[in-house]
Amino acid sequence: MSSPFVAKAYACLKTTKLGINMGLNSVTIMGDSKTVINKCQTIARDRSIIRAIIKDIQSNKSCFQKIVFRFIQRIENIQSHNLAKDALKKERRGVPDEGDAERNYSSSK
Secondary structure, three states: OOOHHHHHHHHHHHHHHHHHHOOOOEEEEEEOOHHHHHHHHOOOOOOOOOHHHHHHHHHHHOOOOEEEEEEOOHHHHHHHHHHHHHHHHHHHHOOOOHHHHHOOOOOOO
């Protein structure tokens, strides 16, 4: 991943996929990137570097009866922030770790 911004968007996508695979009807996805959360909430076409990821997230939204994207302060989300940072470091060293990205965001039934 090229940046923490991309990593957080990817973690959000992985969380939607996890919710689908678990058969959840309702999820709340929380993250500390206001930009990513806002892009997930909108239906407008995204033109940023994460547009492909946002498009996939938008497609996955229809799989849920209810999906909420909620911004939380980084201080409330320090563990997931650190996981994203560690994943980015591993990626730069050539050691991908997709499992960490799934744990960056929480989902609930």
